[in-house]
Amino acid sequence: MKRRYRSPRTAPLIVALITGVAAVTLALCVAAFLRSYRASVVQGTRTSSAQAVSQVVGTVSNYVDTLEETVNDVMAEMDTPTESRDAYLNAWLNARSEVVAVTTYDEAGTLQECWALDHTPRTKILRNLSFDLNMAELYGDGYISSPHVESIFEGYYPWVVTVVRAMPAGSAVHWVAVDVRFSGLGASINGVGIGQHGYCYLMDEHGNMVYHPQQQLLYAGIKSEEGARLAQLPDGTYVEDTVIYSIQDVPDSNWRVVGVSYIDETVNDSFWQMVRVTLVTSALILAAALLAGWIISRLLSHPLQRLERAMEQFEQDADGFAFQPVAGTREVQELSDSFGHMVGRIQRLMTTVREEEINLRKTELKALQAQINPHFLYNTLDSIAWMCERGKNADAVKMVHALARLFRISISRGHELIPIEKELQHAESYLLIQKFRYKNQFTYHFTVDENCLHCLCNKITLQPIIENAITHGLDLMVEPGHIEIVVCADGEDILFKVVDDGIGMPPEQVAKLLKNEPSDRTGIGIKNVNDRLRIYFGPQYGLSIDSVPDEGTTVTIRMPRVPEDREGDYEKTM
Amino acid sequence: MKKQCKTLPVLLLALALLTGCFSSESTTGVQSADSTRYKVALVAKSTQTDFWKAVFVGAEAAATEYNMDLTIDGPETEEDYEAQNEMIAQAVRNGAQALVFSAIDFDANAPAIEEAAKQGVKIVVIDSAVNSESVATYIGTDNYGAGQMAAEAALDGVPGSLKVGIVNYDVNSANGQDRERGAVDAFAKSGRAEVVATIHTLAEATSAQADTLEMLRAHPEINALLAFNEPTSVGAARAVEELQLHNALWMVAFDSNLVTVDALQTGVVDALVIQNTYEMGYFGVESAYKLLTGQRSEVEKHMDTATRIINRENLFALDSQKVLFPVS
Numbered sequence: 001m002k003r004r005y006r007s008p009r010t011a012p013l014i015v016a017l018i019t020g021v022a023a024v025t026l027a028l029c030v031a032a033f034l035r036s037y038r039a040s041v042v043q044g045t046r047t048s049s050a051q052a053v054s055q056v057v058g059t060v061s062n063y064v065d066t067l068e069e070t071v072n073d074v075m076a077e078m079d080t081p082t083e084s085r086d087a088y089l090n091a092w093l094n095a096r097s098e099v100v101a102v103t104t105y106d107e108a109g110t111l112q113e114c115w116a117l118d119h120t121p122r123t124k125i126l127r128n129l130s131f132d133l134n135m136a137e138l139y140g141d142g143y144i145s146s147p148h149v150e151s152i153f154e155g156y157y158p159w160v161v162t163v164v165r166a167m168p169a170g171s172a173v174h175w176v177a178v179d180v181r182f183s184g185l186g187a188s189i190n191g192v193g194i195g196q197h198g199y200c201y202l203m204d205e206h207g208n209m210v211y212h213p214q215q216q217l218l219y220a221g222i223k224s225e226e227g228a229r230l231a232q233l234p235d236g237t238y239v240e241d242t243v244i245y246s247i248q249d250v251p252d253s254n255w256r257v258v259g260v261s262y263i264d265e266t267v268n269d270s271f272w273q274m275v276r277v278t279l280v281t282s283a284l285i286l287a288a289a290l291l292a293g294w295i296i297s298r299l300l301s302h303p304l305q306r307l308e309r310a311m312e313q314f315e316q317d318a319d320g321f322a323f324q325p326v327a328g329t330r331e332v333q334e335l336s337d338s339f340g341h342m343v344g345r346i347q348r349l350m351t352t353v354r355e356e357e358i359n360l361r362k363t364e365l366k367a368l369q370a371q372i373n374p375h376f377l378y379n380t381l382d383s384i385a386w387m388c389e390r391g392k393n394a395d396a397v398k399m400v401h402a403l404a405r406l407f408r409i410s411i412s413r414g415h416e417l418i419p420i421e422k423e424l425q426h427a428e429s430y431l432l433i434q435k436f437r438y439k440n441q442f443t444y445h446f447t448v449d450e451n452c453l454h455c456l457c458n459k460i461t462l463q464p465i466i467e468n469a470i471t472h473g474l475d476l477m478v479e480p481g482h483i484e485i486v487v488c489a490d491g492e493d494i495l496f497k498v499v500d501d502g503i504g505m506p507p508e509q510v511a512k513l514l515k516n517e518p519s520d521r522t523g524i525g526i527k528n529v530n531d532r533l534r535i536y537f538g539p540q541y542g543l544s545i546d547s548v549p550d551e552g553t554t555v556t557i558r559m560p561r562v563p564e565d566r567e568g569d570y571e572k573t574m
Numbered sequence: 575m576k577k578q579c580k581t582l583p584v585l586l587l588a589l590a591l592l593t594g595c596f597s598s599e600s601t602t603g604v605q606s607a608d609s610t611r612y613k614v615a616l617v618a619k620s621t622q623t624d625f626w627k628a629v630f631v632g633a634e635a636a637a638t639e640y641n642m643d644l645t646i647d648g649p650e651t652e653e654d655y656e657a658q659n660e661m662i663a664q665a666v667r668n669g670a671q672a673l674v675f676s677a678i679d680f681d682a683n684a685p686a687i688e689e690a691a692k693q694g695v696k697i698v699v700i701d702s703a704v705n706s707e708s709v710a711t712y713i714g715t716d717n718y719g720a721g722q723m724a725a726e727a728a729l730d731g732v733p734g735s736l737k738v739g740i741v742n743y744d745v746n747s748a749n750g751q752d753r754e755r756g757a758v759d760a761f762a763k764s765g766r767a768e769v770v771a772t773i774h775t776l777a778e779a780t781s782a783q784a785d786t787l788e789m790l791r792a793h794p795e796i797n798a799l800l801a802f803n804e805p806t807s808v809g810a811a812r813a814v815e816e817l818q819l820h821n822a823l824w825m826v827a828f829d830s831n832l833v834t835v836d837a838l839q840t841g842v843v844d845a846l847v848i849q850n851t852y853e854m855g856y857f858g859v860e861s862a863y864k865l866l867t868g869q870r871s872e873v874e875k876h877m878d879t880a881t882r883i884i885n886r887e888n889l890f891a892l893d894s895q896k897v898l899f900p901v902s
C-alpha cells in the first residue's frame with residue numbers, strides 16, 4: 001500500500017518530464033546561442049573597430065601630411081623679403097582657417113614674430129604655451145605638442161596643438177611654430193562611430209588627449225579615458241571584459257588613434273531578449289505540457305482511475321457489483337473488457353459455489369432425515385410396546401400419534417420451509433415422546449406469539465436444540481427440569497428461544513457445538529441448523545448459545561419473518 | 575490512437591515554441607522605437623554670461639548623452655525673478671517633465687517652483703537655491719566654502735591688515751549671500767581683516783563698474799576687493815583698471831570669462847574662484863534623467879561641484895586650462 005502512494009501519478013509525471021526536458025534543452029540552446037553570439041559580436045566589433053580606426057588614421061594621416069607640407073611652405077617663405085612673406089602668410093592663414101597663429105623664435109626661444117588673423121600678441125606674455133625650448137632641443141628637428149590653450153593673445157584662447165620645426169641652419173629664425181586648431185579634424189573623428197556607443201579619439205604618445213568627441217566632459221572631470229595606460233600598448237585590438245580598444249599609430253606623427261567600443265550593450269540586449277524569449281517559451285511549454293498532461297489524464301489516467309475504483313468496489317462487494325465498461329485509449333478499453341469478463345466469470349463462479357453449497361446441505365439434510373436416529377426409534381417403539389403390555393393403551397396411542405406426526409412433519413413433502421405452527425407441533429411431538437421415555441423427568445412449556453404462527457421457518461430447527469437440552473442439560477439432573485420454548489417477533493425478525501434450567505455448558509463445549517457436527521451420533525446437529533439458517537437468510541441470522549454452568553442454557557434462533565406467500569423468495573433451488 | 579496521443583503534445587509544443595519566438599520578437603521591436611524622450615527645461619539666471627554658457631554646454635552634453643529634449647531659457651537680467659517664474663510656468667505648460675533651475679530670488683521663486691512640483695514636475699536646482707521643499711536635489715558650488723576660499727586667497731595675497739571691499743549682487747540671491755557670509759566669517763577669523771564696505775549692485779557689468787568706482791573712491795583705504803559673480807567681477811575689474819589700482823589692491827573675482835582671465839594676466843585681478851559650471855549643467859540634467867527614470871535613490875539631496883582658485887602661477891597649468899577654457 002505504501003509504495004502505491006509514493007509513486008507519482010502518470011499525468012503530473014508526464015507534465016514534469018516534458019517541462020524538464022524542454023527547459024533543459026531550451027537552456028542549453030540559449031546558452032550555446034549566447035556563447036556563439038557573443039563570440040561573433042566580439043569578432044564583428046573587433047573588425048568594425050579596427051576598420052573605423054584605420055579610417056580615422058587615414059584621415060588624420062592625410063591631415064598631418066598636408067600640415068607638414070604647408071609648414072614646409074611656411075618655412076620656405078621665412079627667408080624671403082618681409083613684405084612678400086607677410087603677404088604670403090596672411091593669404092595662407094586666410095586659406096587655412098584651422099591655423100591660429102604662426103610664430104618664430106630665436107635660438108634662446110624668444111618670440112620673434114607672430115602672424116595671426118585679427119589678433120596681435122600681448123606685449124607682456126605671462127606664459128607662451130606654443131613653444132617649449134626644452135622640447136625643441138630634445139627633439140632637434142621639431143615636434144608636435146600636446147593640446148594646449150593659445151596663450152599669447154588677449155581675449156582669445158582657442159585649444160590648439162603646435163607644430164614646431166627647426167629652420168635650416170643659416171636662417172634668420174631658429175624655430176617656427178604653427179598653432180593649429182583641430183576642428184576640421186574633429187568633425188571627421190566625431191563622425192566615426194563604432195556600434196551603438198563606440199567612438200574614436202586621438203591621443204599623443206603619452207596618452208594626452210589630442211581630440212576626443214567628448215573632450216569637454218573629459219576636461220570637466222565627468223568622464224575619463226585610460227589614455228596613459230593605452231599609450232603603453234602597441235598597435236592592435238584589445239578585448240577587455242566589456243570594452244574593445246583598437247589602437248593604431250598615425251604615421252609620421254606622435255599621435256595615436258584609439259577606437260573604443262562596447263560589447264555589453266549589444267550582447268546584453270540580445271541576452272535580455274533571449275531571456276524574454278526563453279521565459280515566454282517556457283511559459284508556453286508549461287502550458288503545452290499541462291495540456292498534454294490533461295489530454296493524457298483524460299485518455300489514460302482517468303479511465304485507469306475509474307478502473308481502479310471499480311476494482312476496489314468489486315473487492316468490497318463482489319456480489320452486488322455491476323461493472324460499467326470504461327472508455328479510453330485502446331489499452332484501457334482492452335483492460336476494461338478483460339476486467340469485465342473476469343468480473344462476470346467470478347460472479348458466475350461465486351453463484352455456482354453457493355448453489356453447490358446449498359445442494360450439499362440439502363442432500364445432507366435429506367440423508368439425515370432418511371436415517372433418523374435409530375436408537376430414538378427403538379427406544380420409542382420399546383416404550384410403546386411396554387405401554388401396550390402394561391395396558392396403557394391410551395398413552396400408547398398418544399405415543400404412536402406423536403411418532404407419526406413427527407415423521408410426517410419431518411418429511412413435509414420435501415419442503416424446507418414449513419409454517420412455524422407445524423414446526424412447533426414437530427417439537428411438541430418430540431417432547432411428548434421424550435417425556436414418556438424420560439418418565440416425566442422434565443416439564444415443558446410453549447410461549448408463542450400468535451402472529452408468528454403462520455410465518456415460515458426451516459423445518460427441524462427446534463428438535464436438535466431440544467434434544468441437546470435434554471441430553472446435555474436435563475438428563476444428568478436429579479431434580480425434574482423444565483424446558484421453556486418461546487417464539488416471539490423482534491422487529492422484522494422472529495426469535496425462537498429454547499431455555500432449560502439444566503446443568504449448563506462451559507464455553508468450550510458451546511464453541512464445539514457450533515463448530516463440529518457430532519460424529520458419535522446420527523441425526524441433525526446444532527451446527528447443521530445454524531448452517532442452514534445462514535445459507536438461507538444470510539450471515540446475520542442463525543443461532544446463539546448463552547449458557548451458564550449449573551444454571552441453564554438459552555439457545556436463541558434468529559430468522560427473518562417469512563410470510564407464507566413469500567416462501568418462493570427463499571426456496572431457491574430446493 | 576496510441577501514436578496520435580504521443581505526437582499531439584509534441585506538435586503543440588513545437589507550435590508554442592514558434593509562436594513564443596514570434597510574439598517576443600514583435601514586442602521587442604515595438605519597444606526599440608524611442609517614442610519616450612523625456613522633456614527637460616533649464617531655466618537659468620541669465621543666458622548671456624560665459625558662466626551660464628558653460629552650464630548650457632554641460633547641460634546639452636548630458637541631454638545628448640541621455641537622449642532627452644532640453645530647452646534652455648533665462649531672463650534678460652539676473653534680477654528678473656518674475657520672468658523666471660513665467661518661464662517655469664511656460665515650461666510646465668509645454669510639457670516639461672523635469673525642471674533644472676537656478677533661483678534669482680530665494681523666496682520669490684518658491685511659489686512657481688511649488689506650483690510646478692504640484693504638476694508632477696521633478697525639480698533640480700543648480701547654482702542657486704530656492705526656498706522650497708519640492709526640490710529633489712541641489713547641485714552647485716558650496717557657496718559658503720567658495721566665499722571662504724575667496725577670502726583666504728585675499729588673506730594669502732595681502733600681508734598685514736586688510737581693508738576689504740565687497741561687491742555683491744542681489745541681496746535676495748541665496749548663493750551670493752552664502753558666499754558673502756563665508757568670506758566675512760573667514761576675514762573675521764583671521765583677525766587682521768576688516769570689511770569696510772559692502773555694496774549690492776545689479777548683476778551686470780556697467781552698473782557694477784559704476785558702483786565699485788563709487789565705493790573705491792569713498793573708501794580709498796581698501797586694499798582687498800572681492801566680487802562674487804561673473805558680471806560683478808567684470809565690472810569691479812574694470813573699475814580697478816580705470817583707477818589704476820593694479821598694485822595697490824588685491825582683487826579676487828568669481829568665475830571665469832575672457833575679461834577676468836585677461837585681467838588676471840595683466841594683474842588687475844589677482845585670483846579667480848572658479849566653479850565647475852560645465853559639471854553643474856551636466857549633473858543637473860543627468861539628475862533630472864535619474865529622477866525621471868525612477869533612480870531617485872541615486873540622486874543625492876545635495877551635491878557640491880568642485881571649486882578652485884586660479885592665480886597667475888597656475889593659470890596655464892593643464893588642469894586649469896581644462897577648466898577655464900571651453901573646447902570649441
